Amino acid sequence: MQPFHILTGLVAPLDRANVDTDVIIPKQFLKSINRSGFGANLFDGWRYLDKGEPGMNHALRPLNPDFALNQPRYRGAQILLARRNFGCGSSREHAPWALADYGFRALIAPSYADIFFNNCYKNGLLPIVLAESEVEHLFHDTAAFPGFRLTIDLERQTVTTQDGGATFKFDVEPFRKHCLLNGLDEIGLTLTHATDIAAFEAKRKIEQPWLF
Amino acid sequence: MTARTLYDKLWDSHVVRSESDGTALLYIDRHLVHEVTSPQAFEGLKLAGRKPWRVGSIVATADHNTPTQHWDRGIEDPTSRVQVDALDANMRQYGAKAYFPFRDKRQGIVHVIGPENGATLPGMTVVCGDSHTSTHGAFGCLAFGIGTSEVEHVLATQCLLTKQSKAMLVKVDGTLPFGCTAKDVALAVIGKIGTAGGSGYAIEFGGPAIEALSMEGRMTVCNMSIEAGARAGMIAVDDKTIAYLRGRPFAPAAEMWDRAAAYWRTLVSDADAKFDRVVTIDAATIAPQVTWGTSPEMVTTIEGRVPDPDKERDPMRRDGIERALAYMGLSPNTAMTDICIDKVFIGSCTNSRIEDLRAAAAVVSGRHKADNVKVAMVVPGSGLVKAQAEREGLDRVFTAAGFEWREPGCSMCLAMNDDRLEPGERCASTSNRNFEGRQGTGGRTHLVSPAMAAAAAIAGHFVDVRRLS
Numbered sequence: 245m246q247p248f249h250i251l252t253g254l255v256a257p258l259d260r261a262n263v264d265t266d267v268i269i270p271k272q273f274l275k276s277i278n279r280s281g282f283g284a285n286l287f288d289g290w291r292y293l294d295k296g297e298p299g300m301n302h303a304l305r306p307l308n309p310d311f312a313l314n315q316p317r318y319r320g321a322q323i324l325l326a327r328r329n330f331g332c333g334s335s336r337e338h339a340p341w342a343l344a345d346y347g348f349r350a351l352i353a354p355s356y357a358d359i360f361f362n363n364c365y366k367n368g369l370l371p372i373v374l375a376e377s378e379v380e381h382l383f384h385d386t387a388a389f390p391g392f393r394l395t396i397d398l399e400r401q402t403v404t405t406q407d408g409g410a411t412f413k414f415d416v417e418p419f420r421k422h423c424l425l426n427g428l429d430e431i432g433l434t435l436t437h438a439t440d441i442a443a444f445e446a447k448r449k450i451e452q453p454w455l456f
Numbered sequence: 457m458t459a460r461t462l463y464d465k466l467w468d469s470h471v472v473r474s475e476s477d478g479t480a481l482l483y484i485d486r487h488l489v490h491e492v493t494s495p496q497a498f499e500g501l502k503l504a505g506r507k508p509w510r511v512g513s514i515v516a517t518a519d520h521n522t523p524t525q526h527w528d529r530g531i532e533d534p535t536s537r538v539q540v541d542a543l544d545a546n547m548r549q550y551g552a553k554a555y556f557p558f559r560d561k562r563q564g565i566v567h568v569i570g571p572e573n574g575a576t577l578p579g580m581t582v583v584c585g586d587s588h589t590s591t592h593g594a595f596g597c598l599a600f601g602i603g604t605s606e607v608e609h610v611l612a613t614q615c616l617l618t619k620q621s622k623a624m625l626v627k628v629d630g631t632l633p634f635g636c637t638a639k640d641v642a643l644a645v646i647g648k649i650g651t652a653g654g655s656g657y658a659i660e661f662g663g664p665a666i667e668a669l670s671m672e673g674r675m676t677v678c679n680m681s682i683e684a685g686a687r688a689g690m691i692a693v694d695d696k697t698i699a700y701l702r703g704r705p706f707a708p709a710a711e712m713w714d715r716a717a718a719y720w721r722t723l724v725s726d727a728d729a730k731f732d733r734v735v736t737i738d739a740a741t742i743a744p745q746v747t748w749g750t751s752p753e754m755v756t757t758i759e760g761r762v763p764d765p766d767k768e769r770d771p772m773r774r775d776g777i778e779r780a781l782a783y784m785g786l787s788p789n790t791a792m793t794d795i796c797i798d799k800v801f802i803g804s805c806t807n808s809r810i811e812d813l814r815a816a817a818a819v820v821s822g823r824h825k826a827d828n829v830k831v832a833m834v835v836p837g838s839g840l841v842k843a844q845a846e847r848e849g850l851d852r853v854f855t856a857a858g859f860e861w862r863e864p865g866c867s868m869c870l871a872m873n874d875d876r877l878e879p880g881e882r883c884a885s886t887s888n889r890n891f892e893g894r895q896g897t898g899g900r901t902h903l904v905s906p907a908m909a910a911a912a913a914i915a916g917h918f919v920d921v922r923r924l925s
Contacts (some may be wrong), residue, residue: 260779261772264752266891275521275535277495277542279604287647295879295897298535304739327653327772329470332685332751333889334870335587336493337603358621358687359601360654366605417619418481430605431504434613437473437481441615444472444483445510448751454708454716455485456512 247427252395253322254407257312257386263326264333265360269342272297281406283336283345285311306440317390324381326353330371331360340367350396352403354379365420368427370396372403372414381410398425459726461623462692463658465722466598471582472615481615483766485580486592488609489516489552489607490566491543491730492872493585498546507550509614514552515575518543519565520872524835524862531558536873543728554706556839562839564864565822567591567805572840574704578693578720583610586922587879588805588888589706590681593690594674595697596723598658600687609746621912622732624657624686625725628665635922638673639807639814639886639905641665641682641737643745647755649735654686657733660725661691665739672811679806680888685817692724746792747890747903754890756792756909758920764788783892784900785880792918794827795902800913801895802906803835804869807886810844812906816886817850819910819921825858832859833875835867860915871896884912 271286275298284302291313295305307314313321324343330353331339343351350370364371365386373380385405386392396402398421403412416424423430434441449456489614494516498557501508506892508514519749521536523529525788531537540558554575556563567588582592582599585607592599601668626645646653659681666677674691681689685826691697698717701707743757752775755765762781770772781788786795802816806868813836825832834854836842842864845846845851850860869874869887877883877899886909887894890901904912911921 256889264751264889264891266870266894269895270897271870274492274872275539277499277539279496286649289897310576329655329685332651333587333682335585335601335603337496337585337605340603355652355655357652357685359603360681362618363603363605366603383559417479418477419475419617426520429504430617431506431609434481434609434615434617437788438613440473441481441483441509441613445614448483452719453713454715455577 245427245429248349248368248370248424250395250397250400251322252393253349254318254320255323255325255382255386256318256321256394257325257383259383261327262329262332265331265336265339266333266365268331268339269336270296274338275335279341280345281436282342283347286342287311304305308439320347321396322347322349324348324351325352325379325386328354330356332357335359337363337366338362340369344369352382365424369400370424372396372401374412374414378412415435420432459729461725461729461731462596463598464721464729465622466579466581467620469579470598478619479617480619482581482618483615484583484610485513486515486575486582487513487585487610488566488570488589489514490518490520490584490586491518491539492609492840493604494546495539495542496583496604497611497612501609501611508611511551512553512868513614515554515570516543516547516552517556517563517566518558520866520870522865523868524562524865524875527543527559527671527863528847529893533874554779561817561839561843563843564841565805565808565866567679568808568837568841570703571595571713572838574701574707575709577701578697583616587682588679590687590689591675591679591805593678593681593688596669596693596720598688598690601682610857621658622656622660623904624654624733624735625731626659626661627663627734627736628661628739629663629736630665631668632665632739632742635744635907635916636742637905637907638669638676640742640745641739642677643747643752643903644737644742646680646684647745648685650739651751652682652685652754654681657686658688658690659686661686661689661907666691667694670811671696672809677807682886687733692702693720711747712755744905744908744921746908748786748792749777750783750890750892750901752888752890758792758918762786762788762790762792780829793920794916794917796829796882797884797912798878798881799827800829801868801883801887802833803837803867804887805837805866806888807906808835808837808841810841812886813841813845813850816906816910817853818819819860819907819924823857823914825913827840828876832913833843833862833868834859835862836864838864868895878911884909884918
């Protein structure tokens with residue numbers, strides 16, 4: 245996994261609450277057996293005017309001019325600014341895969357759905373929680389200042405505006421932070437405790453043999 | 457010893473080790489696998505040169521991509537077939553406790569086949585790369601959905617790295633009125649606490665109205681915990697839980713059964729256990745529910761009307777209502793009973809069990825679907841449910857009424873196979889999500905109970921099933 249240290253990037257706004265993972269990556273694109281290539285279909289139903297199917301040449305499809313990500317000023321954005329309960333619904337990890345494949349490295353929202361939040365960390369995507377008022381402030385600035393960028397410092401747990409005028413602190417669980425800063429393979433880490441797992445399993449086999 | 461919730465008991469009994477920040481290595485007893493969220497996990501395992509830790513924990517099936525008719529033709533969609541073939545190949549290579557492939561008589565929706573085969577047992581941790589894994593909590597399990605990276609993690613280590621959630625009790629007092637079902641309870645709870653109300657929590661459902669539900673009804677309620685934002689929902693073990701499991705293929709037998717059942721009976725919250733949040737609902741106030749919007753919390757009763765955004769003060773909520781009504785093609789203040797439908801879907805991991813089909817058939821019996829309803833399809837949750845329904849003659853009740861009787865699978869709940877809505881089509885659906893495009897690009901979904909879906913098929917519009925004479 246790609247480590248995350250400091251990111252300075254363009255911010256794109258998605259001004260809707262309860263954005264679900266079906267909208268982030270619609271079901272017809274889940275049939276792939278790979279982890280990559282989902283970026284072209286991120287927000288497919290909102291981003292394009294026609295009905296998207298796998299195998300189309302997405303570069304030739306008509307774009308919805310009203311959708312924020314299609315506006316030239318947000319092209320190349322690496323930080324997605326979103327509203328509460330982002331990523332609700334289906335557990336599909338294709339959602340963070342699509343966001344990352346599109347080019348996003350971090351998200352900022354007042355809250356996320358639990359499974360989506362978890363899935364982001366497994367893919368080097370940092371889901372930052374800020375207060376509603378702080379998010380509101382950032383939505384205002386993103387709209388007001390073309391080219392609005394933020395610097396995210398995971399080590400210091402800060403989000404800072406480009407002019408340094410405003411800094412917001414965010415929380416992150418120490419273990420998740422450690423893994424993301426170092427790009428750690430969690431499976432490898434867990435397997436260092438293989439003896440503990442085997443001992444636990446052996447005990448369980450004696451106590452509840454019907455589970456095996 | 458301090459009083460513990462059911463969730464505490466399930467959690468404590470699976471912690472292999474804990475980190476100082478509270479992150480725990482949690483042991484996983486049952487790993488349910490389907491074709492959509494597993495191929496990348498198996499691929500990751502191979503690339504890293506790892507092997508599954510314990511294939512005996514795996515119960516697998518193909519359900520999301522499988523067609524629900526013309527099984528003799530196989531899977532015609534080549535992209536769907538690739539995923540199902542990938543699961544077949546992984547099962548051949550690694551093995552499992554049980555694998556029910558496409559066209560097997562025990563194949564079906566992963567959340568239906570686990571319990572009906574006794575592969576879901578009280579006291580287990582149950583995971584699956586599918587958010588509706590919460591269904592299995594009906595058996596006093598800790599069951600929750602995970603992403604594909606975590607599927608790989610469980611395959612490789614039999615554990616998950618996770619933190620304990622907060623505990624919420626949703627207590628449903630009193631008795632459910634005539635015509636109201638587990639689905640109406642689930643939607644009423646979501647309407648009350650919202651789709652993010654359970655975020656960060658594991659929900660235990662309790663109270664007399666929950667205790668009165670059958671195991672099928674309890675599965676429906678736990679299934680929709682995720683629609684309230686909670687990864688896990690659960691219900692304490694009682695006589696019904698134990699009676700349901702007796703004699704199931706993978707349930708323990710003989711002396712082992714007595715030992716297991718004695719343990720299972722301890723899987724209840726202690727009387728004085730403390731919850732982080734308690735929500736109480738009076739079952740008597742619940743009426744048949746119908747969603748009107750694009751989120752399960754956008755719900756009202758059959759006696760209600762489509763809301764008027766002008767009456768909403770919160771600007772973000774107003775914006776949400778306006779967007780939803782535009783997508784759904786609905787005008788403010790329309791009576792729910794005035795909304796006409798094009799299709800009916802009875803199925804999904806929420807409502808495709810035998811009791812659901814019986815409830816729908818009871819409404820349909822001796823009647824015929826309305827002419828404006830293009831398709832009314834019944835998709836049993838599994839091959840075993842289908843066979844049971846056919847033994848009871850339910851298939852003939854449905855087909856005589858103009859309904860289609862299909863093969864089992866996830867079908868139009870998420871429309872990964874050929875069963876889908878066309879743009880603008882409106883559906884009365886017993887599934888769990890009314891998100892934009894969920895049942896097909898541009899499709900409009902209204903979530904209801906099986907009896908309400910059946911009644912809508914007969915009337916051609918939503919109708920109060922309690923008033924159908």
